[in-house]
Amino acid sequence: MFELIGITPQVLFGQLLLGLINGSFYAILSLGLAVIFGLLNIINFTHGAQYMLGAFAAWMLLNYAGIGYWWALLLAPLIVGALAIVAERLLISRLYKLDHLYGLLLTFGLALVIQGLFRNYYGASGLPYAIPPLLSGGHNLGFMFLPNYRGWVVVASLTVCLTTWYMIEKTRLGSYLRAATENPVLTEAFGINVPRLVTLTYAFGVALAAFAGVLAAPIYSVNPNMGADIIIVVFAVVVIGGMGSILGSIITGFGLGLIEGLTKVFYPEISATVIFIIMAIVLLIKPAGLFGRAT
Amino acid sequence: MAETARNVAQADPAPQLAVENLHAWYGESHVLHGVTFAVKPGEVVTLLGRNGAGKTTTLKSIIGIVGRRTGSIAFAGTETIGMVSRAIARLGIAYVPEERGIYASLNVEENLMLPPQVRPGGFTVEQIFELFPNLRERLASQGTKLSGGEQQMLAIARILRTGARTLLLDEPTEGLAPVIIQQIGRTLARLKQEGFTIVLVEQNFRFAQSVADRHYIVEQGRVIDMIANDELDANHDKLQTYLGV
């Protein structure tokens, strides 16, 4: 059957796997954007830069401190999350009473600063980051060759996404978050420290981005522009999915990654733009997004 | 006539809640123009008045969710005018907003368990189910899928858990069927019996009469009169002018 359409299963499944990997990053990043947007009402333009910071944190931990991949997977999100707390307290928290667009402008400025600084020190060409030994090599599944690291990325990101979903939808802390998202004033009037919840939520969303950055480091080279390129695609993902639903963000992220992969097989000319085209179609048919409520 | 209120405030050595010359603003608009009244421990008082008189704003000011407020609000001797709402809540005041404030994104159980305990000795979940048996069966429902009456019960139930002994209730009977209003009335009577201090905003004058010790009349952002519950019938004409009923 594959031969009939001139595509080998290796090519098809290889591209699907690549799509799934991109989808993993879309899912984690759009999930973080959605969580932050829900409570802070700002679109975190710095998200891409923070994803890049996660990758750089892993690279720095390895090259300056000799700390390897597995620890970096834990430490990089903590470090970048701590920086996010500083940014939220010092800068972003001053904007909550203003129009949401100011949050976009401020985080855009912050992204320019971070990306500019890293371009100055590390140049625009990428730095290599090796796949951890435990995950090097791969398995021949018969219909395709599966590199272990890529399989790991998909599993790890799915786990993180579903854990996040569980935490928000099923735990006590998550109910605080949902309550503060829905009615911050009343939630605070019950004695709950909403400003601290806001700070921690921002840090958590950013830590997710940094985690994605560490996952990405061995696949893409670590470079200052890696976040700027992906964040705009993630914005489109967010517009397609709508930011109202956690599971919606995850499904949309993985789904669009797969579609992108398929496009690379069947119609490679539009593979770079297919997500934007889907966004345009969704805007025509369901402007609020697939999982969004009308605003 | 604000003197009357002040006299009451001074007569009692330790009011649970003493509001003095309270001013409040929404953005540029000045809503409260010097509200003064006091509530003794264990007392149930109502704020009566026409729509827009400032009753709801008074409650919101006490719990600290009005943009700007000046004057004095002393709770058990602690001045709260400069405090954020969560600090005020943690002193032991709990609030049920007019629109009940049930969260759509939380189920009934989560709504019930949301407000943190601020004082020991709050109702246990079992005691709450005794008071409001309907809630037990609806625990897994989405909060806003409940009927209006059930939502009001949930709104009261969840603050009883917290251990707060001073309650601010904004129109708990609004839009409810008579049988539900009766149930809420019984609940308030029980809370009064147990020594809760309650400030009630009410439009339902009969309901107010059935539960309260005293009534403060609010007009144009001020407390203009106070009528004890047992003098209410004697002052019926005066009240009619105030409320325009």
Add this chain to the structure above:
Amino acid sequence: MANVSTTVAAGVAPASGGDRTRTLHRAIFIGLALMLAVAPFLVYPVFLMKVLCFALFACAFNLLLGFGGLMSFGHAAYFGMASYVSAHAAKVWGLTPELAILAGTAVAMVLGAVFGALAVRRKGIYFAMVTLALAQMVYFLSVQAPFTGGEDGIQAVPRGRLLGLISFADDRVLYYFVMAVFMGGLLLIYRVIHSPFGQVCKAIRENEPRAISLGYRPLHYKLAMFVLSAGLAGLAGATKAIVFQLASLTDVHWSMSGEPVLMTLIGGIGTVFGPIAGALVVVSMQNYLAHLGAWVTVVQGGIFILAVLIFREGIVGFIAGRLKQQL
């Protein structure tokens, strides 16, 4: 979204006596024209032309944000696409510069009509993300499409002769043409803002449900505003391609979309003259700091942050607040 412009323009008193304001604006227009007429004898004309092109670009962006309440984060698409079309028309088709610029502007308006029809379906932050994403699509297409010249862009675009008669080889001659384009664009924007159409847009921005209940169709008005803004951004980009004899990927890159945003923010969102001041500041800064490389981005980002935190009214907004006049 409550609108940015009203929060910013809060310091601006309502026009006290429309006549006085109109007289003041006329005086500013005349003063501006005189200054621009003398400027090339004092300052390097190519620099001035750059300022004027970006000032027009920023004014176009500000028309949409400040008076339409819509923040586009993808205006590079119209600026850049017009730049490509104008360069291509002048170089490959051999059109005279004014026709090349018109072609670029027309394409930008068509593109604006298509993207605008999609984007106005969302508001606020979503609108910004949609416009950014659509502009990124244009960027990817520009990378792939053969006529854009890929990484090299379209170079050595002939400046040509105006109407086939007046040579633009001399910077100063070209300068007066660019000045005319700029003043024309600015006057058009001014006319639009003060037209009945502009008033309806203002009403929609301030209270959309109310405008709907009055029988207006907000989407139509927003789209019209969007097309106009895209067209003017295109006019700026097309003119820039002739001036610098170059159209490249830089013109369609997302960072180009950030330029008018920054200029407008610095100058004063929702003011008529603010974006011009903002463009002067930003272009000067880029020129002076050009040797610092990527530090320019850092400085620009820092200015973004500071402007948002402590100087939201912008230069002209600040002056307007002091004078209690709309500027």
